[in-house]
Amino acid sequence: MRAAGRRAPALLALVSAALIAADTVTPLEPLRAFGSAVYGGLEDAASAGVRWASGERRLEELERENARLRADLLAARRTIPSPAQADGYRVASAHVIGFGRDGTVTVDTGSDGGVDRDMTVFDGDGLVGRILRSGPGTATVQLATASGASIGARLEGSREVGLVTGVPERGLLRLSLLNPSAEVKPGDRVVTLGSRDMRPYVPDVPIGTVVTVEPAPDALTRTALVRPFARFSALDLVTVVLGPQPDGAAVDASAGKGATKAEDEAGDEAGGADAAKSGSKKAKGA
Structure with a gap:
């Protein structure tokens, strides 16, 4: 217990x-x-x-x-210096705003900016093509690689003349030289031949470089494949050649409207006494 x-x-x-x-x-x-x-x-x-x-x-x-x-x-x-600017042409800048399936692109500058059919189009790399048709605010460009494109061309070094056509399925160009025995090799540069009245192509715009010479011993022409300088899948800012510019005038990249830069500068220096040359009236300076 x-x-x-x-x-x-x-x-x-x-x-x-x-x-x-x-x-x-x-x-x-x-x-x-x-x-x-x-x-x-x-x-x-x-x-x-x-x-x-x-x-x-x-x-x-x-x-x-x-x-x-x-x-x-x-x-x-x-x-970027361009071939047409160096050779003294009036030009207009435009942006690519659309890509077509038929080897064309649309740009945002048209007849209101002085752009007309059969004008040369290029960018900072080289030839892009030509104006196919133009509306008030836009224009259609046929690319150099389009199946229907045909461009007079020459070898930059030897100046041998030929014709460049598009090979759209390969993104290349085909150069057919008129001289079947002309010397051509990979790396040769190809430029535009130029057209009558500078339309549709002005001369000496870079097109591309030869990458392959096609063997054709019995052919009437000598052919080669050319890789274009322009990057057609990445086009952005392009330039349209409007025509030859007046002697001594600077390129007006705003589509050639109004007075040229050279005329404006002359008008400024004259201070109004020579205002008629600039295309606009200026107040007389003191």
Whole structure:
């Protein structure tokens, strides 16, 4: 009896401790878990929001940088010396705004800008083609690689004359020299021969380089495949040759409207006394 009486207080103490532990720990665990889920989710959401805002700012920065680089590229292309400018022609700049399936592209300059059919079109790399038809605000260009294209050409070095036609399925050109024994080799440069009244092609515009000479010992002409300088799948800014420019005048790339740059400069120097030469009236300077 005494042993049982001594064990009873100890047992009561253990039961009390277990009850206290259950009362102090177990009810709080769900609260702790709930708080962790709620505040942990809020922290994750806040972190995601910060990352999203940072990503948005980075995207805006990249878009601004892309726009700046594109503007710089277009400005640089406008200053690239071109064959027609070097030879003294009036020119008009235009952007390619559409690609056709028949070997044509559409540009955003037309008859309102002085562009007419059978005018030479080139870019900073070389010959693009000729104006096929022109509307008030747009024009259609037949590419040099089109199946129906036919361009008088010559070898830049030997000046041998021939005809260039398109090979659209290969993105190349075929040069047929009139002299069947003419010497031609890979790497030779080909330029335009030039047409009567400079239309549809002005002379000496770079066309491309010979890549393969086709063997044809009994042929009446000598033929070779030519890789064009112009990248016809990536055309952007092009130039249209409007016609010969007046002697001493600078090229007016704004489609040849109004007075030329040389006339404007002459009018500025005259200070009004020689305003008729510039095509516009200027106030007399003091």
